[in-house]
Amino acid sequence: MAGIVHRYRRRYRQRVHAECPKPLEQYTSEELYARFRFGRDDIKYIADLVRPTPQHQTQRSHALSVEEQCFITLHFYACGTFYQVIGDNIGVRNSTVSNVVKAMSVALGSLIKQFVSFPKDDQTAQTKHKFFQMGNMPSTIGAIVLMCISKHLAQHQLVGNADLIITNCVVKWPGSVHDARILRESALYRELQSHRPNGIVLGDSAYPLLPWLMTPFSVANTPEQERFNSSHCKTRCVIERLNGVLNRRFACFNYLRVQPKVACNIFLACIVLHSMATRSHVPLDDNFDEPEPDVEPEQPSMFLPNEGHTGLAIRDAILRNYF
Numbered sequence: 001m002a003g004i005v006h007r008y009r010r011r012y013r014q015r016v017h018a019e020c021p022k023p024l025e026q027y028t029s030e031e032l033y034a035r036f037r038f039g040r041d042d043i044k045y046i047a048d049l050v051r052p053t054p055q056h057q058t059q060r061s062h063a064l065s066v067e068e069q070c071f072i073t074l075h076f077y078a079c080g081t082f083y084q085v086i087g088d089n090i091g092v093r094n095s096t097v098s099n100v101v102k103a104m105s106v107a108l109g110s111l112i113k114q115f116v117s118f119p120k121d122d123q124t125a126q127t128k129h130k131f132f133q134m135g136n137m138p139s140t141i142g143a144i145v146l147m148c149i150s151k152h153l154a155q156h157q158l159v160g161n162a163d164l165i166i167t168n169c170v171v172k173w174p175g176s177v178h179d180a181r182i183l184r185e186s187a188l189y190r191e192l193q194s195h196r197p198n199g200i201v202l203g204d205s206a207y208p209l210l211p212w213l214m215t216p217f218s219v220a221n222t223p224e225q226e227r228f229n230s231s232h233c234k235t236r237c238v239i240e241r242l243n244g245v246l247n248r249r250f251a252c253f254n255y256l257r258v259q260p261k262v263a264c265n266i267f268l269a270c271i272v273l274h275s276m277a278t279r280s281h282v283p284l285d286d287n288f289d290e291p292e293p294d295v296e297p298e299q300p301s302m303f304l305p306n307e308g309h310t311g312l313a314i315r316d317a318i319l320r321n322y323f
Contacts, residue, residue: 036074037249037273038282046070046276050107064092064100072097073104077270080252102262109268115275118142118159118168118188121198128199130162135234137214138322141199142167143239144207146179147246149253154263157182159201160242165278166271171264179206200314202236209311214318227323228315246274248284 032039038046047070064072068090075086076097083094083101090097119127124141131140142159149156157170157179170186183189192201192212200214209215216233220226247253250270256263276282 033283035078036071037078038074038277042276042280042282043067043070043074046074046108046273049111050104064096069100069104072100073108073269074273076101077250077252077266077273080250080254080256082257102265105262105265105269107269108272109265111272112169112268115272116166116169118191119161124197124199127161131235131238134162134238135231135236136322137202137231137235138318139199140202140235141197143202143236144183144213145204145239145243146182146206147243149256149263149267154260154267155182156264156267157186158239158242159188160239162238163278164238164242164245166242166275169268169271171268171271180208183207202232202239204236209315211310211314213311214315224319224323228319231323245284246270249274249277 027035032043036043044067047066050070051066072086072090072092075081075089076083079086083097087094087097119141127141128139132138142161144157144159147156147158148154154171157168158166159168160166168188170182170188193210197212200212203213203215205215205218207213207215214232216229217225220229250273252266253270256266258266
């Protein structure tokens with residue numbers, strides 16, 4: 001009988017739920033940047049952007065506010081720690097953290113077209129000027145790179161400008177796909193092939209030489225070609241710096257323990273957040289070191305041989321007129 005009474009009391013024991021922390025109240029601005037990569041006003045702005053997102057119910061049927069979901073998600077992006085650790089800090093289960101991160105990543109990623117767009121011809125004058133100041137490469141409107149996430153879990157194509165703003169992205173490929181194939185099957189490639197831009201994009205040797213895509217000389221046989229390659233490297237270094245900023249701002253990229261589709265959603269969300277942060281001049285840590293430009297082995301082109309002929313003529317014209 002005593003055992004029955006004990007089980008009865010245990011079953012109906014009143015549960016005491018810990019109140020979720022309130023980071024906006026308990027942390028200083030510096031602590032908010034360290035833990036979430038954004039300040040008070042920025043976090044409120046992000047919450048307002050995803051406000052239509054339904055409130056998430058925890059396993060204890062206690063609704064998480066949009067702000068609480070933002071804190072969970074931003075903390076995961078910034079630190080890349082285990083769901084269990086974040087759940088312990090915020091007072092929810094790790095399964096709740098997982099569900100929140102997935103839902104918020106989709107919500108933020110759906111805003112991509114509001115924050116990422118390739119510049120029109122009438123918007124490129126200032127971009128060309130800024131790129132030219134970096135390395136004397138004329139008519140540059142962007143630089144392209146393939147970013148690998150979490151030891152080749154996924155590969156994402158990025159185009160960035162001189163202000164470290166992402167102007168185009170392709171987020172859907174696994175980690176073993178060739179750079180040139182990702183480019184060739186992208187909407188950006190189709191658009192720039194059919195409507196040639198008033199400028200050039202810089203890519204490394206893994207990409208083909210096209211009328212709008214300039215790659216370095218594989219072997220510099222003349223002083224002019226050496227100067228071209230040096231200018232190309234200095235100017236294109238901005239995309240390597242952008243790559244480094246993304247990895248520094250969002251430590252979750254170092255090792256994502258999720259399915260590829262979820263990883264793509266997380267990356268899209270982080271691109272949106274990076275665009276917000278860059279335009280709002282949200283600071284990184286003072287000890288951030290800019291990476292040196294990567295020197296990658298040359299990869300064989302996957303394009304038809306005649307595709308580079310016009311690109312070769314344009315590169316030679318740039319060589320004659322500027323170097």
